[in-house]
Amino acid sequence: MTPPILELSGLTKSYTAGGAAVAHVVGGVSLKVGRGETYGLVGESGSGKSTIGRLSLRLVEADAGTIRFGGIDLRALSGRELKRLRRRMQIIFQDPFSSLDPRVRIGTALAEPIRLHRLRRGAEVDQRVEELLATVGLSPAHRHRYPHEFSGGPRQRIAIARALAVEPELIVCDEAVSALDVSIQAQILNLLEDLQRDLGVSYLFISHDLGVVRHMAARIGVLYAGRLVEEGPAETIFADPRHPYTRMLLAAAPRLFAGPGAAPRTEIAGAPPSPFDLPPGCAFASRCPFAEARCRTEAPGPDSYRDAGRRAACWRSAELPPQAAEESTARMSPAFRRRLDLLHTARREALA
Amino acid sequence: MSETPPAQDADTSAPVLSIRDLTVRFGQAAPVLDGIDLDIGRGELLCVVGESGSGKSVTALAAMGLLPPAAQISATRMMLGDKAGDVDLAGLGERQLERLRGNRMAMVFQEPMTSLNPVMTIGRQIAEPLIRHHGLDAGEARTRALEMLRQVHVPAPEQRYAQYPHQLSGGLRQRVMIAMALVCRPALLIADEPTTALDVTIQSQILRLIDELRAELDTAVMFITHDLAVVSEIADRVAVIYAGRIVEEGRRAQIFEDPQHPYTLSLFASMPRLVAEDVSGGGRLAPIGGQVPAPGNMPAGCRFAPRCPFAVTRCMAEVPPLAAPAGSAGDGHRVACWRAPLEETLG
Ligand SMILES: Nc1ncnc2c1ncn2[C@@H]1O[C@H](COP(=O)(O)OP(=O)(O)OP(=O)(O)O)[C@@H](O)[C@H]1O
Ligand SMILES: Nc1ncnc2c1ncn2[C@@H]1O[C@H](COP(=O)(O)OP(=O)(O)OP(=O)(O)O)[C@@H](O)[C@H]1O
Ligand code: SF4
Ligand SMILES: [Mg+2]
Ligand SMILES: [Mg+2]
Numbered sequence: 001m002t003p004p005i006l007e008l009s010g011l012t013k014s015y016t017a018g019g020a021a022v023a024h025v026v027g028g029v030s031l032k033v034g035r036g037e038t039y040g041l042v043g044e045s046g047s048g049k050s051t052i053g054r055l056s057l058r059l060v061e062a063d064a065g066t067i068r069f070g071g072i073d074l075r076a077l078s079g080r081e082l083k084r085l086r087r088r089m090q091i092i093f094q095d096p097f098s099s100l101d102p103r104v105r106i107g108t109a110l111a112e113p114i115r116l117h118r119l120r121r122g123a124e125v126d127q128r129v130e131e132l133l134a135t136v137g138l139s140p141a142h143r144h145r146y147p148h149e150f151s152g153g154p155r156q157r158i159a160i161a162r163a164l165a166v167e168p169e170l171i172v173c174d175e176a177v178s179a180l181d182v183s184i185q186a187q188i189l190n191l192l193e194d195l196q197r198d199l200g201v202s203y204l205f206i207s208h209d210l211g212v213v214r215h216m217a218a219r220i221g222v223l224y225a226g227r228l229v230e231e232g233p234a235e236t237i238f239a240d241p242r243h244p245y246t247r248m249l250l251a252a253a254p255r256l257f258a259g260p261g262a263a264p265r266t267e268i269a270g271a272p273p274s275p276f277d278l279p280p281g282c283a284f285a286s287r288c289p290f291a292e293a294r295c296r297t298e299a300p301g302p303d304s305y306r307d308a309g310r311r312a313a314c315w316r317s318a319e320l321p322p323q324a325a326e327e328s329t330a331r332m333s334p335a336f337r338r339r340l341d342l343l344h345t346a347r348r349e350a351l352a
Numbered sequence: 353m354s355e356t357p358p359a360q361d362a363d364t365s366a367p368v369l370s371i372r373d374l375t376v377r378f379g380q381a382a383p384v385l386d387g388i389d390l391d392i393g394r395g396e397l398l399c400v401v402g403e404s405g406s407g408k409s410v411t412a413l414a415a416m417g418l419l420p421p422a423a424q425i426s427a428t429r430m431m432l433g434d435k436a437g438d439v440d441l442a443g444l445g446e447r448q449l450e451r452l453r454g455n456r457m458a459m460v461f462q463e464p465m466t467s468l469n470p471v472m473t474i475g476r477q478i479a480e481p482l483i484r485h486h487g488l489d490a491g492e493a494r495t496r497a498l499e500m501l502r503q504v505h506v507p508a509p510e511q512r513y514a515q516y517p518h519q520l521s522g523g524l525r526q527r528v529m530i531a532m533a534l535v536c537r538p539a540l541l542i543a544d545e546p547t548t549a550l551d552v553t554i555q556s557q558i559l560r561l562i563d564e565l566r567a568e569l570d571t572a573v574m575f576i577t578h579d580l581a582v583v584s585e586i587a588d589r590v591a592v593i594y595a596g597r598i599v600e601e602g603r604r605a606q607i608f609e610d611p612q613h614p615y616t617l618s619l620f621a622s623m624p625r626l627v628a629e630d631v632s633g634g635g636r637l638a639p640i641g642g643q644v645p646a647p648g649n650m651p652a653g654c655r656f657a658p659r660c661p662f663a664v665t666r667c668m669a670e671v672p673p674l675a676a677p678a679g680s681a682g683d684g685h686r687v688a689c690w691r692a693p694l695e696e697t698l699g
Contacts, residue, residue: 020359022442027474043523044551044553044554045522045523045550045551045553045554046521048495061531074440144513151404151405152404153404161556173419177554180402180404180547180577181404181578182403182579182580182619182622182623183403183618183619183639184403184639185622185624185639186622186623186624186637186638186639187637187639188416189624189637190636190637190639193636196485208550208551208552209550210622211581211624212624214624214625216624249552249553252552252553252556252586253552253581254552254555254556254579254581254582254584255584255585256560256580256581256584256608256623257584257608267553267556267560268556270552271507333608333609333610335609335610336608336609336610336611336620337423338695339612339617339694339695340617341616342622342662342694342695342698343617343621344621344638346661346662346698347638347661347662350661
């Protein structure tokens, strides 16, 4: 069996902040991203999502744990070896501006990594640049332009083209579509899906938008205070969340069709614990409606609950009553549904 | 929009913000705003939605008098009406506008760092307008500022008071911005994508906060967003804007139960959650083809026509008026489309 493209085990990271204060940012995270698969990572702000993304590519160094990339132990590699391997893994951020040099034309920015890694030579480089632009739906003429000449959507396409230039096997998407409006977001998500289908790229897909993650990911990991509290197939996570935090996160998402009778959106009261001062037991205990005495003293392991490809770090997972995420379209009005159908029909006809 | 006041349970008989035929142009190109009409009543929350580049921020900045000098602005009415009386915003000079801003009207931006002063403690930034506009002394201003921080649920406000913006998380910064905007109890609050960059937890806290404060202070709110789920949660009324024109307008229920404009429908259709539940078929997202037209390249008739799957010849030539859809009871729902209601015209 071929190993997964990314396999993290027991990954741990802390930062010291002057004196003896230590921020425990990532605590023993283990997960696998299969080849050609999308793994969604969700969690509140500060839960450690971006840190895990960076640790996975060794853009920051872990304190402990292992990172296997296609079976290769990344942390055992020398700087030179790592550099060579980096070509096969890329990262895309929320703000595409930050990763593009404003003084460099798009064509040059795309050609640079191709030359650096000697993927093509001579005229083939230009050819490849055109091919990349076409892949992300831009025209060859765009190569002569500068980043500031593009608005959000096209700029994110350029960032994707640049990531693709080195023919990576894994792309970490860190809030890559979070700043885009719904239509452009849909274009970019479709593009990412096409690339996965055509090139077999795998994604570690980080986002705070549960709707987007649900659409994109086959597996989802829920992060809280630097620990994976629940992990499993996307449908299961939404249909039958087993960690109280996952349940709260789902219940806190805004509803598209609220209206009378809909379950109200509930807020997650309080705040996550400070990374400088994690409690001895379960990190979620202070906000958890199910917490019992044991939860405050003894931390549940990452797989204290296990079931059908899924695990949760909670003492009480097995006892929690069923709670499916509410289907937001259940309350769609007949008029809405009818017109949406008309729209799709008209679009299909326009294409034909 | 007609002169009839929007149907509302809040006291909206005299709108706090009333705009008619607002047109904004940069240079020679077609106007980026073309005849915008808006009313927002006391305690009312109007959501303005539309794709990137459709003119949401320009509308907000025009109302605040914050557009750059290069903008050519015209309107037949731009009134701010509050307890202190009516002001014709269009007739004001920079000095007078300055006096209204942060006082009778205030704005919250998407990226709090752009409007927070990095070298001033957040406490002073909140207290300062109280001293400037209301003549409070430093002690009183501090007390009120702390109260405001508490009201926006900033934990440990005394400690936070002395901190600088960079020492706060994104969510806290956004709350500080809201505290700054509301400390003078403005009649009008304009929030330009205040929650786009935030996770659901902080987002829901901030939405609730805005909602509480408008109920408490009777503030009229213009809330700009492209997140339709947020709209569904907080809007009293919704204005859908496309390429500088309002294409559909109505109460929240009208937009979410009876959307009429192909553009409104298209925005909904691009949402991942509709596909996740397989309403639009194929498991694939349905983005709107093409792009919002640039000001230099505006279509002659309906500005959505080049991207609209329902467009007919007339759409290319004539601008559809914003009017009550056929069969509606004239209750504030308006749509600018030659082919609405679709099920009838498609026969
Ligand atoms: N270089 C650093 N030094 C000290 N602390 C850091 C550093 N980088 C991150 N942290 C801390 O690590 C924690 C996790 O941060 P991270 O950026 O991974 O969160 P996140 O889940 O990506 O949040 P967001 O949704 O806001 O992007 C935070 O408490 C953050 O302040
Ligand atoms: N200072 C300016 N000079 C010239 N054109 C401008 C200026 N400000 C805005 N525009 C143009 O006006 C149009 C509307 O822009 P606006 O910023 O209002 O869009 P928006 O709806 O707020 O989009 P977003 O969702 O991206 O914030 C765009 O075509 C934009 O390029
Ligand atoms: S007026 Fe015509 S082009 Fe414009 S939205 Fe209606 S059908 Fe489409
Ligand atoms: Mg992050
Ligand atoms: Mg804007």
